[in-house]
Amino acid sequence: MDKISKLPLGIIETILCLLPIQEAARTSILSRFWRYRWITIPKLAFIQDTFQVTDDAELSFLEQTFGATSERRALTKRGRIFNAVYQVLLMHEGPIHEFAFSIDADDTCVEIDHMLHHLSRKNTVKKLKLEFCWWYINFRYKIPLSLFSFGQLTDLSIAGCILDHQPTFKGFGNLTSLHLEGIETTEKTLMHLLSHCPSLKSLNLDSDGTTIDHSGDFSIADLFKCLPSIENLCFCFHIIHCFCPDRIPEKLPNALLHLKNLAINELCFHSIHGLPFLLLLIKSSPNLKTLKLQLEDNSDDDESEVSSDDENEVEDYSNIWLEHLNELEILDFSNGENALGFVKLILAKSPVLKKVKILLDEDGDKDEELQIMRILLRSPRVSPVVDIIVTF
Template sequence: MKAKRLSKAPRLDRLTTLPQTIIEIILCLLPIEEAARTSILSREWRYKWTTIPKLEFDESTVETSNKEITVKELRCKLFGAIHQVLLLRQAPILDFTLRISADDIHTYFEIDQIILHLSRNHTVMKLRLEFWGEISYRLPLSFFSLRQLTDLYLENCDIDHEPTFNGFGNLTSLSLRRLTISRKSLRHLLSNCPSLKSFSLVSSYLYIHSRGLPKLI
């Protein structure tokens, strides 16, 4: 009997041969840190994570081996990771989420830079900004350049600008929680979202500026 000849063909990487859209769906289901770690699997996987259209960053999920790390150091690590991911991007970001405590000037500056980057370099359609802290985060002017938005969630934000922007023509879903805004700006915002189908707010936390001090409604 002749000995069976051993096949020298390389093992088939079934994941790598999946369509790119399927790979992106799989990577989107992973935390961004885990998705980035797939770059060490092989040469083919090195940059696959840089094309996923959905990014989510949460301060509470930042991994650290140092249990005595300060809140400031934790935020620096998070922002460092965000900037690195944005720098390596090779495809548009369509869905972006940021959850963080925003209560100091340095944090505000970093968030401003992230929003500026998104407004200049990506066609973001879904945006969720969720901030904790006693002081609300004032949205920068670059925020109003995100004209392709279809879904927007804002928590603990301050829209303290004259209502001069042209609105969000594609916005279909708007959720506001603990928003600080003038009556004029709120009317202007809602009247310039012609495609809006879903609107929600937590009225007990929505502040409307009137004459003098803000009024809780």
């Protein structure tokens, strides 16, 4: 027996999981021992951008394996992907623990409904990634009810679809990681989903194309009540702005005791809610270790400007003590009073801070870089080893 056929089954499975599904299928020609080993791999991925499409004169290995009629040869690239998914799922043996699917999809893709229904009946998927290219399609794909039957999910990533409220949804009890991007949904749907994920530790609410129908029925306090175990939180401020009332509360009803890594995108220090909300979060996160901010400059928007009474918000939260924070990073930084005041507060209230990295926005220049650097180097700090970097 050749060396490649003597490999332990665990190593063979690892190799097959690292290969695209088409390449994994081709391993059947290596030896009799490898033949059809790929149909038992627990990790499947069908990605349109990387899926190999052959012309009518040359059939792919999957098409050779399953046979190819004249109709099948004439399928579009998207059609061939659906066909490959169907055939692989029908032939697959054993559990499927990870499944990734990326394709152009609209509201007519019943094939995806069937695929998700099949996977939900097996109920073995732990990591599910669904990515639908929505930005140049007029209609987005609507997630079917079957998605909410994946009872074993630990990781869920959805991009480019419509997510409706499901009153019969009983929850993802094992879900620890959730990523939502480019979705159309409502406050009620989002709150219903988050409130039924009691084990959630990582949440990413990406703003790219995401729209949330704002009803005003939920507040910031309601939102964070749904995240009692959150450790890693990344979101766009414009999304959270939907939950902002006329005034930010002085404190949350529950401290975010487990939150270690916080990232906020498109945050505006000029916004009425921007700085107060940021300070509320870090004050409620006593175990925060890393803080990453990407700023948006709305200084030309008169409605977003803070009033003169709000310019001392930093001093109002001077009782903050960030005992575990060791890294602060701010992208697209502009030399504003509130922004600098916030960095100075972090320096003065973070005893184990090791790194402060500030990347100036595209309008910055060398003089501004030197000015900010001088101000921060002269600012009081409680950490003896903090490294301050200001650059473009």
